[in-house]
Every structure is written in structure tokens, then in C-alpha cells.
Amino acid sequence: MRRGLSGVNLAALTLGFAFLYIPILLLIIYSFNESKLVTVWAGFSTKWYAAMVENELLLDAAWMTLKVAFVSSTVALVLGTLAGLALARLGRFPGRTLFSGMVYAPLVMPEVITGLAMLLLFVALSWARGYWTVTVAHITFSMAYVAVVVQSRLLTMDRSLEEAAMDLGAPPVRTFFAVTLPVISPALIAGWLLAFTLSLDDLVIASFTSGPGSTTLPMKIYSQVRLGVTPEINAVSTVLVGIVATGVIAASLINKRAMVVREREAQQAV
Amino acid sequence: MSGRTQDVGGEAPLAPGNGDAFLRIEGVSKNFGAVVAVDDVSLDIARGEFFALLGPSGCGKTTLLRMLAGFETPSGGGILLDGVDLAALPPYRRPVNMMFQSYALFPHMTVAGNVAFGLRQDRVPRAEIAARVAEALALVELSPLARRKPHQLSGGQRQRVALARSLVKRPKLLLLDEPLAALDKKLREQTQFELMEIQQRVGITFVIVTHDQDEAMTVADRIAVMEEGRIAQVDTPAAIYEAPRSRYVAEFIGDVNIFEGRAQAVNGGDLAVALAEAPCGLAAPARADGPAAGDTVLLAVRPEKIEIASAPPPPGTVNAIAGQVTEIAYLGSTSTYRVRLDSGRMVVSTQTNRLRHGGEAIGRGARVHLSWPVEASILLRA
Numbered sequence: 001m002r003r004g005l006s007g008v009n010l011a012a013l014t015l016g017f018a019f020l021y022i023p024i025l026l027l028i029i030y031s032f033n034e035s036k037l038v039t040v041w042a043g044f045s046t047k048w049y050a051a052m053v054e055n056e057l058l059l060d061a062a063w064m065t066l067k068v069a070f071v072s073s074t075v076a077l078v079l080g081t082l083a084g085l086a087l088a089r090l091g092r093f094p095g096r097t098l099f100s101g102m103v104y105a106p107l108v109m110p111e112v113i114t115g116l117a118m119l120l121l122f123v124a125l126s127w128a129r130g131y132w133t134v135t136v137a138h139i140t141f142s143m144a145y146v147a148v149v150v151q152s153r154l155l156t157m158d159r160s161l162e163e164a165a166m167d168l169g170a171p172p173v174r175t176f177f178a179v180t181l182p183v184i185s186p187a188l189i190a191g192w193l194l195a196f197t198l199s200l201d202d203l204v205i206a207s208f209t210s211g212p213g214s215t216t217l218p219m220k221i222y223s224q225v226r227l228g229v230t231p232e233i234n235a236v237s238t239v240l241v242g243i244v245a246t247g248v249i250a251a252s253l254i255n256k257r258a259m260v261v262r263e264r265e266a267q268q269a270v
Numbered sequence: 271m272s273g274r275t276q277d278v279g280g281e282a283p284l285a286p287g288n289g290d291a292f293l294r295i296e297g298v299s300k301n302f303g304a305v306v307a308v309d310d311v312s313l314d315i316a317r318g319e320f321f322a323l324l325g326p327s328g329c330g331k332t333t334l335l336r337m338l339a340g341f342e343t344p345s346g347g348g349i350l351l352d353g354v355d356l357a358a359l360p361p362y363r364r365p366v367n368m369m370f371q372s373y374a375l376f377p378h379m380t381v382a383g384n385v386a387f388g389l390r391q392d393r394v395p396r397a398e399i400a401a402r403v404a405e406a407l408a409l410v411e412l413s414p415l416a417r418r419k420p421h422q423l424s425g426g427q428r429q430r431v432a433l434a435r436s437l438v439k440r441p442k443l444l445l446l447d448e449p450l451a452a453l454d455k456k457l458r459e460q461t462q463f464e465l466m467e468i469q470q471r472v473g474i475t476f477v478i479v480t481h482d483q484d485e486a487m488t489v490a491d492r493i494a495v496m497e498e499g500r501i502a503q504v505d506t507p508a509a510i511y512e513a514p515r516s517r518y519v520a521e522f523i524g525d526v527n528i529f530e531g532r533a534q535a536v537n538g539g540d541l542a543v544a545l546a547e548a549p550c551g552l553a554a555p556a557r558a559d560g561p562a563a564g565d566t567v568l569l570a571v572r573p574e575k576i577e578i579a580s581a582p583p584p585p586g587t588v589n590a591i592a593g594q595v596t597e598i599a600y601l602g603s604t605s606t607y608r609v610r611l612d613s614g615r616m617v618v619s620t621q622t623n624r625l626r627h628g629g630e631a632i633g634r635g636a637r638v639h640l641s642w643p644v645e646a647s648i649l650l651r652a
Contacts, residue, residue, distance in 0.1 A: 179376055
């Protein structure tokens with residue numbers, strides 16, 4: 001096929017990817033820099049990775065981030081699935097438009113405002129800020145993403161699958177666990193991975209809602225960078241980019257594979 | 271009644287209201303907002319019957335089926351199955367199973383897993399599940415594919431899995447929603463006969479929904495023709511075809527020529543209709559519940575009942591008209607002649623091609639004489 005790579009297309013592709021990825025590429029390259037000076041290349045070295053592993057504060061922040069990301073994405077998966085179910089399956093209940101608008105709102109809400117609102121809530125409840133407040137704040141914004149993913153999958157799912165299960169004697173709850181959940185499981189995994197990476201990435205909301213002893217990795221990186229960028233930070237960032245990229249790619253692969261299977265089934269049904 | 275009255279026009283095997291119906295649908299209606307999908311439908315279906323709901327899309331047949339399955343709640347009326355009121359039972363408690371148009375096979379389960387699903391819901395012992403699944407798969411000749419996933423099967427094989435899955439619980443009533451619509455023509459015709467054979471072997475009452483008149487005629491003992499949420503006619507396939515009660519039914523099932531006129535009584539219980547093109551008029555047997563003399567009527571004749579000839583019939587023959595052949599459609603086993611009468615009216619006649627093609631006497635543009643026996647005419651109310 002010639003139409004894939006004409007000169008103009010190739011230029012556009014290169015330009016677009018360069019714009020997107022040159023900064024990240026530089027960061028990765030300089031994480032292997034021998035020199036302490038960020039801007040001067042002095043040969044290949046992995047010593048900053050060794051230094052990173054030695055750095056207790058950095059490791060604590062990383063561990064905290066993983067804990068927050070794991071718990072918040074798991075809870076967001078449950079809540080987001082319930083919200084997605086309600087949106088896809090309850091039909092036209094009173095207040096549906098309002099409800100769906102409210103579920104989608106955190107997707108477009110400025111993070112600063114979400115963070116500030118969460119902070120005010122925790123202060124009003126006089127909850128001590130720490131691990132749990134960050135986690136709850138992350139659940140709040142990431143469940144919206146899960147709800148969107150789950151709802152769109154449910155809308156394309158053949159309703160007669162659930163009807164068939166009920167027709168064969170499964171009450172609604174058993175139908176949900178035996179048929180609906182397995183069928184939409186690729187969307188659930190994708191939603192979980194999305195929520196996990198979102199939580200891993202977040203700086204703004206975590207800054208508002210964390211307290212002493214619950215510093216997340218992005219916060220740690222940000223505060224260190226203010227004192228000057230070290231190659232050690234580059235190394236940490238590279239690892240973070242790797243984890244996030246893996247998560248996002250896995251999520252999209254899972255979704256795509258499920259879509260291919262679905263299309264093949266749809267074709268065979270005709 | 272004269273001896274010419276069609277015997278196929280008699281009462282169907284089970285007339286509504288005779289008290290021993292297995293499935294009784296009484297005055298069932300269903301509204302979706304302002305739209306009336308099913309309008310006061312009453313039907314009695316016998317045990318072991320193969321019953322078809324036939325109609326164009328949007329006539330309410332699928333809604334009626336879904337009310338039997340429990341997926342829709344009737345707005346009015348009642349449904350009794352073997353003396354038990356189904357209204358209070360949710361889909362998962364009804365002794366009714368359904369075969370879905372999309373087959374609705376569970377994609378994450380094997381063929382055997384799909385078939386076993388219903389039995390597992392009933393907590394049937396493991397050994398019995400295995401035996402009954404094997405039996406059901408043998409019935410549809412799919413035993414070697416038990417471990418396959420649905421996406422590894424062809425359309426015809428998926429259709430059989432769906433059938434096995436809906437039969438394995440031995441329901442009192444099996445509902446089939448356009449079960450063959452996704453198959454190609456050859457496979458569909460073959461599967462129709464298999465469906466009839468399986469129905470006879472298991473002895474379960476089948477209710478099939480279809481928009482395909484050939485399919486309904488082939489498989490069903492009786493057919494209910496539906497029109498805009500109502501039952502237009504319930505009868506055996508032969509009676510539906512040979513003695514339709516309305517223009518809608520006559521035109522929905524097969525092809526038909528219709529002449530309008532005013533009925534006059536003649537000797538022998540026949541009714542005659544004057545027609546400018548027919549020197550001796552048209553005649554049809556009267557029916558006790560049909561139109562009477564003086565009514566404006568429609569006289570319907572099926573194309574294959576009309577004889578086509580080059581020579582005029584003897585003078586004085588009723589149901590004789592003349593015209594010119596404008597088209598001949600050769601369909602292999604039959605040929606369809608479109609004949610323009612002198613008044614411009616088109617009449618269609620179908621003839622069986624008994625001889626090899628090529629030597630027929632009647633060609634396009636030929637002057638022909640059409641005639642048919644009195645008992646081939648059907649009188650309908652206008």
C-alpha cells in the first residue's frame with residue numbers, strides 16, 4: 001500500500017512524534033549520563049540508577065505511590081463499574097442526565113479545583129491528611145474514567161446474553177457475575193490500568209490532599225527538581241515513564257484484542 | 271353448502287376457547303408509551319404443537335414472544351401455561367426457554383459450558399449434567415465440538431448450540447425468535463426440516479416467530495398471521511393459503527390476483543361477481559361466515575390456479591378472461607406469466623414447467639385465455 005507513507009505523511013508523522021517524545025527521550029538519555037551536570041554528556045553510566053535504589057526517601061515515596069495507586073484504582077474499579085452499570089442499564093430514570101453529567105464532570109474539572117475541594121472536605125471533616133486522604137481523592141477522580149470505559153462497553157454488549165442467562169434460570173445477580181462480568185472483563189482490566197496510571201501520574205491533587213509522611217513520587221520529584229535537577233531524578237522519571245507506558249499500552253492492547261474478538265464473533269453471527 | 275366447498279377451510283385442529291389449551295394467551299396487550307405493540311391478542315396453543323407467529327417487522331410478534339419469556343410485562347391480559355399463571359413469574363422461574371435470534375451464546379464458555387449453564391442454575395448433580403449435555407449435543411449432532419468456544423464455530427453450528435442449550439432443560443415451552451434468519455437459504459431450508467424432526471422427537475411445544483412465510487408454512491402446525499399488533503388469522507398453513515379471511519392475509523402469504531365487485535347469488539350456493547373483461551362473470555363458492563349477496567367483495571385467485579391457454583374455452587365458461595402476455599419469468603420449476611387484460615388490468619398466472627424449457631407454445635405478446643375453476647376463487651370482504 002502506497003498511501004501509508006507519502007512524503008507529506010511521513011513528515012507530519014515525524015514532526016508529531018518528535019514534538020511529543022523528544023523531551024521524554026532526552027530525559028531517558030540523560031538518566032544514563034556519567035556527569036552530574038544535566039546538560040553535559042560525559043559518557044554512558046547506570047550509576048544514577050544505583051543511587052536511586054539507595055535513596056530511602058525516594059523509595060518510600062515510590063512505595064507510597066504504588067500503594068495509593070493500587071488501592072485507589074481497585075476501589076475506583078468497583079465504584080466506576082457500578083456507575084457505568086447505572087448509566088448503561090437503568091434506562092431513563094429521573095435525573096439520569098444530571099447523574100451522567102456529574103459522573104463525567106471530574107474528567108474535565110481542573111485538577112486544582114478537584115484538589116482544593118477535596119482539601120476543604122477533609123479539613124471540614126477534620127481528617128488528618130495522609131495516605132487515606134490521597135487515596136480517597138484519587139478514587140474520586142479515577143472512578144469517572146472507569147465509569148466511562150465500562151459504560152461504553154456495556155452499551156455495545158449484546159443484551160440478549162444477559163436475557164439468555166436469565167432465561168436459563170440465573171437470577172439477576174448470578175447473571176451479572178456469571179455472564180456480564182466475564183464478558184466485559186477486558187474493559188474492566190483496561191479501566192483498572194487507566195485508573196492505576198492516572199493515580200501514579202498525579203501531582204496536583206496529591207499535593208492538596210497528602211500530609212506529612214505520605215509524599216508520593218511525583219511530589220518528591222517535583223520538590224527535588226526545585227532544588228536542581230539531578231540525573232538521579234532522571235533515572236526515577238525514566239522508571240516511572242516505563243511503568244506508565246506499560247500500563248497504557250497493556251490497557252489499549254487488551255481493549256483492542258477484545259474488540260477484534262467481538263468483531264470476529266459479529267461477523268460469524270451474520 | 272355445496273360439495274365444492276374447500277375442505278381446507280374447515281376449523282383448525284384446535285379452536286380458541288375449547289378449554290384444553292396448553293398455552294392460553296388471553297386478551298394480552300402491550301403498550302410502549304403511546305405505541306400499542308400488541309393489541310388484545312388471544313391464542314390457544316395445544317401441547318406438542320409447533321406454532322408460528324408470522325408477520326412483517328413491527329407487527330408485535332417478537333413483543334408477544336418476549337412476554338411469554340418474561341422479558342416484557344403485559345399491559346393487560348393473562349398468560350396461562352399448563353394451568354399456571356406466568357404473570358407473577360420472572361424469566362428465571364418460568365418453565366420456558368428461548369432460542370435467541372442472535373443465538374446469545376456465552377463467548378467465554380465452551381459449547382458444553384453453554385449447554386450446561388441452565389442445568390447448573392438448577393443445581394442438577396454433576397453426573398446428570400454431563401449425561402444430559404452429551405444427549406443434547408448428540409441431538410443436534412455437535413458432540414465432537416463440545417470443547418470449542420463459540421467463536422470457533424460456523425453460523426450453522428452456533429445455531430445448533432443455541433438450540434441444544436434451550437432444549438436441555440426440557441422446558442414445557444420453547445420459544446424461537448427468528449431462529450434461522452442468520453443462515454443462508456440452502457442451510458435454512460435444511461435446518462427447517464431438522465427443527466421439525468427435533469420437535470417431534472422431544473415432543474416439546476414450540477412457538478416460533480418469523481417474518482418468512484415459507485419458513486412458517488414449512489415448520490408450523492398452525493400459523494397466527496399478525497397485523498399491527500393484532501391477530502389477522504389463525505389456521506393451518508393450508509387453510510391460511512387456500513382460505514385466507516382477509517386481503518391482508520391473502521397478500522401476505524404468497525401471490526394473489528384480486529378482483530373487486532358486487533356479489534350476486536347464483537344457483538348452487540355460489541356467488542358471482544360481474545367483471546367487464548369476463549363475458550360470463552366470475553364465481554366463487556359462498557362461505558357461511560363470508561360475504562353475502564349484495565356486499566361489495568374482493569374475489570381472490572392464486573396464480574397457480576389459473577390455467578393459461580392459446581385457445582378460447584367453450585362459450586359460457588365462468589371465470590374466463592382474455593388478454594395479452596406482457597412478461598414471462600422463467601423460474602426453473604415454474605414460469606410466471608404476466609397478462610394484460612383488455613382493460614389494462616394485470617393478472618398473474620403461474621404454470622408448472624412439466625416439459626423441458628424452450629418448446630412452450632405461449633410467448634411474449636401472445637393472445638391468451640385465462641380460466642380457473644369456481645372452487646379456486648376465494649371471496650373476501652372488501
